[in-house]
Structure formats: structure tokens, C-alpha cells
Amino acid sequence: MQARIRAIRWEAEGILSFILEPVGGGLMPSFDPGAHIDVQLAPGLTRSYSLANDPANRTHYEIGVHLSPESRGGSRHIHERWRAGDIVEISEPKNNFPLVEDAVHTVLIAGGIGITPMLPMIARLNRLGRSWELHYVAATPSRAAYVDHVAEYDGVTVAFDGVPGGQRLDLQAISRNAPADAHLYCCGPSGMLDAFVAINSERPQGHVHIEYFSAETVVATEGGYTLELARSGKTIAVEEGETMLDALLTAGIDIGFACGEGVCGTCEVKVIEGLPDHRDHFLTDADKAANRSIMVCCSGSKSSRLVLDI
Ligand code: FES
Known part of the structure; x- marks a missing residue:
């Protein structure tokens, strides 16, 4: 489907958000928290971005795009070429990271731009009156997007691991303190996700949820x-x-x-x-x-x- 870029906003150092609206007016297709869209950037160049807006508001989609220094063309293309008013090709929402909405307690853990799928989850959990907490780590305050969106809530911790004296999230402690039947979600760099999965390996199946936004994948090119x-x-x-x-x-x-x-x-x-x-x-x-x-x-x-x- 096509969408128009209604607005572009600076969220943090290296991170822009894009507001996408239906070209002919009306509403965007509905989505559930954790969903993403694929964005077609050029023939053979497609990238996936989590939807960051409240699913109750279907006038637009919002995506947050971090300009990765290792960009293979995706985020660089968007940061350098997209302009307000442009028409872009996107997919309908898909969801590989769905929220279990009736959990007794929900623990959200975000690293860097991994904060984006957590925002609709928070909106939905608040609407349902569910218990949740968020742990968000970014390199520095200037590189932490959407802090203002989450800082107003109780149960939010924000850490910075790239400043002198800064700290990583204590994933062990977060897991230790979470109720046995809580659902835990993590979106961030692959090292963080691997540690999160290992630490929570004893939890019930289906209670530990992850979403990669990039990975150090060793692609198979051996052929033969x-x-x-x-x-x-x-x-x-x-x-x-x-x-x-x-x-x-x-x-x-x-x-x-x-x-x-x-x-x-x-x-x-x-x-x-x-x-x-x-x-x-x-x-x-x-x-x-x-x-x-x-x-x-x-x-x-x-x-x-x-x-x-x-
Ligand atoms: S294109 Fe994303 S998993 Fe293969």
C-alpha cells in the first residue's frame, strides 16, 4: 500500500520519526502492539520498522528510524532521501512480537531503538489497566529517543551505558524481581537479546518474547x-x-x-x-x-x- 509522509521529527541524535498517513484520507489498517511494517525503499531494498504509535489512533502510523553507522542502505536511504509529502510504499502491519494482553504483569526491556515496539504495548496495557514496568537503556541521553513518552509513568527505569560511570541494565535482577508468571519482552541488539533469553530460560514456554531489529547474522554463502x-x-x-x-x-x-x-x-x-x-x-x-x-x-x-x- 502507499502512504504519505506527513511529518518528520527529530527524536534523538541519529533518530528520526516519520508519520505516515493514508494517501487518499481515511484510516490506516488496524494493528496490534508489537507489529511492524515493511518499507519498500527501492527494488530489492526493503526494511522492517516497528510501529510506534498508539494502535487506537488509526489516522497514521509512526516509525522511528535510527541511522545505523553500519547501514547497508536502509536507514541511510530513509534519512537522506525521505521528505515530508513524499509517497512511500509500505506493507500492511505484520506481527512477530504480539503482546499477551491478559498477563498478570508485563516486563518490557528495550535497548536503543528497540523502544519503538514498546510504545504501543504501553498504550494498550494502560488502556486495559494492566500492570507493567519498562527498563530502557540507551548509550547517552542525547541518543535516547522517546524518553519523554515514557518518563511520565511509574515503573520506568532509564539507563545510559555509554557515559562515564554509566550502567547497563541488570537483566539478572530484572528477571529475579519479575513474578514467575509474568510475560517478559525484549527488543534490542542481538547481544542483549541473547543474554535476556539465557537468563530467562527457566521461565514457562511462551512467557519470554524477543524482537531483533538487527543481528550479527553469519549469512550462509558456502553454496554447493x-x-x-x-x-x-x-x-x-x-x-x-x-x-x-x-x-x-x-x-x-x-x-x-x-x-x-x-x-x-x-x-x-x-x-x-x-x-x-x-x-x-x-x-x-x-x-x-x-x-x-x-x-x-x-x-x-x-x-x-x-x-x-x-
Ligand atoms: S528477509 Fe527477513 S528473515 Fe529473511
Whole structure:
């Protein structure tokens, strides 16, 4: 769908927010807290951004975009080229990070721009009168977006880990203090998420929720295997130096993808036969062990032949 950039706002050093509205008036499609949209920036360049506004307000979507120094083109393109009034291509909202709305207590943990999906969660939890707390860490006060949105609430702690004498969040203590049946959510850099998952590994299944906004993914480019596409009957060789996605696109297979690093789930394809070499951060360990699907943007194959349901 298309949306118009109604406004661009400076939120913090390196972080701009974009207000997107329907081109022809009316309302945006509804979404639930934790949802994201894919933004089409150029042919072959799509990125996912969490929706940051209150889902009760459907006049617009808001996304916060951090200009990453390591940008592979996504955030740089947006910061340098997007102007108020431009029409941009976005997807309908998708949600890989849904909020359990009837939890006895909700613990939200955000690192940097990982604060964005927490904002609609807070809006929804407040509307429902639920108990929640937020722990937000940013490098410095000048790089902490949306602090004003959250500072007014009780149960919010903000930490800065890039200033002299600054501190990281004490994830152990946060977990220790959370009720046994609480639901915990974390969005931030991959190191923070890995620590969060490890610390909370004893909690009940389904009570620990994570959302990557980027990851240090070691993309499989070893090649040396063949893809058989069950529906189209095509056979495609994946050569050394290319990803499975590269090979599929080169062969003219129309396949949706966004992040390119195994975090958004857009490129998931069902596996019929063969042994995937999972490199993504999207599937759970149980999903990976089951080998029923694969993220073709970053994963490879341990078997010489992989049969996909496309
Ligand atoms: S494109 Fe995001 S997981 Fe593959």
C-alpha cells in the first residue's frame, strides 16, 4: 500500500520519526502492539520498522528510524532521501512480537531503538489497566529517543551505558524481581537479546518474547547444493559466494524478503526434504530442530539437495 509522509521529527541524535498517513484520507489498517511494517525503499531494498504509535489512533502510523553507522542502505536511504509529502510504499502491519494482553504483569526491556515496539504495548496495557514496568537503556541521553513518552509513568527505569560511570541494565535482577508468571519482552541488539533469553530460560514456554531489529547474522554463502522447487518443478544450483535468496531471485523466483539478515520472518519458506543450515534469529530452537521451514535470505543447506515448497 502507499502512504504519505506527513511529518518528520527529530527524536534523538541519529533518530528520526516519520508519520505516515493514508494517501487518499481515511484510516490506516488496524494493528496490534508489537507489529511492524515493511518499507519498500527501492527494488530489492526493503526494511522492517516497528510501529510506534498508539494502535487506537488509526489516522497514521509512526516509525522511528535510527541511522545505523553500519547501514547497508536502509536507514541511510530513509534519512537522506525521505521528505515530508513524499509517497512511500509500505506493507500492511505484520506481527512477530504480539503482546499477551491478559498477563498478570508485563516486563518490557528495550535497548536503543528497540523502544519503538514498546510504545504501543504501553498504550494498550494502560488502556486495559494492566500492570507493567519498562527498563530502557540507551548509550547517552542525547541518543535516547522517546524518553519523554515514557518518563511520565511509574515503573520506568532509564539507563545510559555509554557515559562515564554509566550502567547497563541488570537483566539478572530484572528477571529475579519479575513474578514467575509474568510475560517478559525484549527488543534490542542481538547481544542483549541473547543474554535476556539465557537468563530467562527457566521461565514457562511462551512467557519470554524477543524482537531483533538487527543481528550479527553469519549469512550462509558456502553454496554447493541444489534447490528443488516442488511447485514449479525447477532445479536451481546455489553456487559458492551466493545466498539461497540470491539464487532464487536470479532464477526469476518472486520471493518476498525484507531484512536480509534472518530477523523479520518475511522470507520463510516451507521445507519438504533436506537438512537446512539455519542461520536466522527468527525461528525458535524447536522450529529449527523440526526443519519444517527455512529463512532463505540467510540460511543454507547441510544436505546436497533441499526441496522447497515453492
Ligand atoms: S528477509 Fe527477513 S528473515 Fe529473511
